[in-house]
Amino acid sequence: MERIILHVDVNSAYLSWEAVYRLQHGARIDLRTIPSVIGGDEKSRRGIVLAKSIPAKKYDIQTGETLWSARSKCPNLVVLPPSYPLYLSCSDALVRLLKKYSPKVERYSVDECFVDLTGCTQKKTAEETAWEIKERCRTELGFTVNVGLSTNKLLAKMASELEKPDKMHTMYPHEIPEKLWPMPVRKLFLSGPKTLPKLYKLNIFTIGQLAHASPDLLQHHLKSHGLTIWKYANGIDDSPVVPDGRAVKGIGNSTTTPFDVDSEKEALLYLLSLTETAAMRLRSNKMLARVVTVSLRDTNLSFYSHQRRLVSPTDSTLLLYRQAKSLFKEMWRREPLRHLGVHLSDLVENKFYQTSFFDDTAVSRQQAIDKTIDEIRASYGADAVVRGLFPHSGIPPLCGGVYEAFPTMRSLL
Amino acid sequence: MKVLMQSVDMICCTNRDGVITPIKFRISDEKEENRIVKIDRILDRKEEKLAGNRMLVFTVQSIIRGRECRFEMKYEFSTCKWFLYKI
Numbered sequence: 328m329e330r331i332i333l334h335v336d337v338n339s340a341y342l343s344w345e346a347v348y349r350l351q352h353g354a355r356i357d358l359r360t361i362p363s364v365i366g367g368d369e370k371s372r373r374g375i376v377l378a379k380s381i382p383a384k385k386y387d388i389q390t391g392e393t394l395w396s397a398r399s400k401c402p403n404l405v406v407l408p409p410s411y412p413l414y415l416s417c418s419d420a421l422v423r424l425l426k427k428y429s430p431k432v433e434r435y436s437v438d439e440c441f442v443d444l445t446g447c448t449q450k451k452t453a454e455e456t457a458w459e460i461k462e463r464c465r466t467e468l469g470f471t472v473n474v475g476l477s478t479n480k481l482l483a484k485m486a487s488e489l490e491k492p493d494k495m496h497t498m499y500p501h502e503i504p505e506k507l508w509p510m511p512v513r514k515l516f517l518s519g520p521k522t523l524p525k526l527y528k529l530n531i532f533t534i535g536q537l538a539h540a541s542p543d544l545l546q547h548h549l550k551s552h553g554l555t556i557w558k559y560a561n562g563i564d565d566s567p568v569v570p571d572g573r574a575v576k577g578i579g580n581s582t583t584t585p586f587d588v589d590s591e592k593e594a595l596l597y598l599l600s601l602t603e604t605a606a607m608r609l610r611s612n613k614m615l616a617r618v619v620t621v622s623l624r625d626t627n628l629s630f631y632s633h634q635r636r637l638v639s640p641t642d643s644t645l646l647l648y649r650q651a652k653s654l655f656k657e658m659w660r661r662e663p664l665r666h667l668g669v670h671l672s673d674l675v676e677n678k679f680y681q682t683s684f685f686d687d688t689a690v691s692r693q694q695a696i697d698k699t700i701d702e703i704r705a706s707y708g709a710d711a712v713v714r715g716l717f718p719h720s721g722i723p724p725l726c727g728g729v730y731e732a733f734p735t736m737r738s739l740l
Numbered sequence: 741m742k743v744l745m746q747s748v749d750m751i752c753c754t755n756r757d758g759v760i761t762p763i764k765f766r767i768s769d770e771k772e773e774n775r776i777v778k779i780d781r782i783l784d785r786k787e788e789k790l791a792g793n794r795m796l797v798f799t800v801q802s803i804i805r806g807r808e809c810r811f812e813m814k815y816e817f818s819t820c821k822w823f824l825y826k827i
Contacts, residue, residue: 347791353745353825413791420792469790 331444331453332568334475334483335425335460337417338492340438341365341378344417345407347469362386363405366394371585372665377409381492414438420468428456433568441480443568454497461495481564482507484516503562508535518556525549534560578612580605581668582726587626589663591656596716598651600726601669603714606644607725609671610701615640615680616671619650623659624666633658636673639681643693647671741811741826750822752815762798762813767824777802783810793818797825 337343342365346358362383367373374394386401398404418437425432431443448456457476464472471493475486478500485507486498498506512518512526515534525548531537537545538560545553558564580601588594598621609616617640622632633654641647651669682690703712713724749766764778784799796815801808811827 344791348793351788351790351793351795353743353823355743416792418792420789467789468792 328445329478331448332477332480332483333442333444333453333457333460334435334477334480334487335421335440335442335464336473336475336484336487337421337438337464338471338473339378339380340417340470341409341414342380343470344414345410346380347417348413351469358405358407361405362388362401362403363407364388364394364397365409366397366406368408369394371583373583417468417470421464421472424463424468425460428460431568431570433570439484441483441568454495457495457497461493465493479562479564480566480568481516481559482562485510485514488514498562500562503538504535507560507562508533508538510534512537512560515556516559517552522549522552522556577670577672577674578605578608578614578616579668579670580608580727581622581666581670583666584664587663587665588667591659593720593722594655594659594664594667595652596720596722597667597726598655598669599648599714599716600722600724601667602648602651603644604725604727605669605671606642606647606697607701607704609674610642610677610697612674613677614674615642615677616647617673617675618671619647619654620668620670620672621651621654621658622666622668622670623655623664625660625662626665628665630666631658632668634670638685639683640673640675641690642677642697643690644697645693646690743826744824745814746824748813748822748824752822760796760815762800762815762822765813765822765824777804779813 339359342363343359345365350357359380360382361380362385363380364376364383365378367375367377376388376390376392376394376397379388379390383397383401383404386404388397388400388404394406398406414437418434422432422434422440425440425442429442429444429447433441435441444453444456451459453476457474461472461474464470473487473491473493474495475483475488476495476497477483477486482498482500482503486496489496489498489506510533512531512534513523515537518526526532526537529540529544529548531540537557540557542554542557545557547553549556582597582601584597588597616637618634618636620632620634622630624630635650635654637650700712709725717724746767750762751764752760752762754760761782762779764776766774766776768774779800779802781801782798783801786797788795788797794817796817798813798815799810800813801810803809809827812825814823814825815821816823
């Protein structure tokens, strides 16, 4: 039986949620009708455009560009700070509405959901249901969405990207040559800045050209990723809609620093602070990590990273930090840094712990102290216990990871 | 009607079924003087959940300065606040 999959994508999510909330509270101007953006805090150097209105788009303002450059393009630009708790409650409201149509709703990111409507469309056709969902979002929740309808997640997602805002599109397999293939290849899911130049070199500019290219050629140039995007270009995808979100694949934590970090001592304090939060999340997910990655971004915004596989997986803050520290010392070129990140991956469940000859003798003591600290923080707040290195250092003892309940972007369907 | 969205002190009644009915409210005007308005009739009540934020919207009628006025009041569940929304 052919599946029926819907992809629901909120149009300029952060901005329209902010606009609707303000209108509900008596604002006279709808932010969606004027050039406006949601931007990070400039004082702590997170001043980038997070979401933009359609009139702001006409000034060629891009998501991710600095507020300074956005203002130079449009001097009357209205800039508003983000309010993440509001966005989470809007996202919850969307999921609640979708769950009235099917029990299989996957929150793909904060503003995107997949709905498996297979077997849930007895009274109405799939198109009527999709249209109804779109209309209900607008009238009941006040924000507009794009709905894509197809037989798998990839095609549904590509359909919802077609024309915005407030539209419903279908992209059934027989419509691929007409709707998917004329699109530029950069619009295809997973063809990003690393993949595109390689495709352009192969004279592939549209999704249709990619679909007709030889899979062997693509595999030769792009390895297994070549085959994946070739399948996507042909509309082949069999990933299921996972209702309760998927298992965590990796836990990352990063921060943009409010000042340029140019001493090793400060950088290591940041790494410790990031590892502390990431390891806490690792433990609360009952996982152990086997791979530690440290990433750095310098003041010229060039990005580089290093990773290492551990002999045995661990969840100990101290052991993870030791690895992060040695990775950092190997890679840092002593230039000032503005962004640091720690990522823990290759996760396994913490049901078993493989001891080894090379283990620190104090592993069980470390586990006990981590557990105790986690419990104190859970009961009395995250800042109830902090390491003695942090007071008066100007660096927060627990960095990042506050509102990462739902990722904003994913690379897996 | 003009959008005001001014918070007010409210006396309301919640019955056994959980139905909320506004009775009278106090509002301070531009001169910081308090005015008490009794709600005479509730013409319409509806629930809105714009941006996922639940609010009750009442269209009501009262006599203000000897004149019959129609206006809208809002009750926000998340903050338990009452507002004079439109008049």
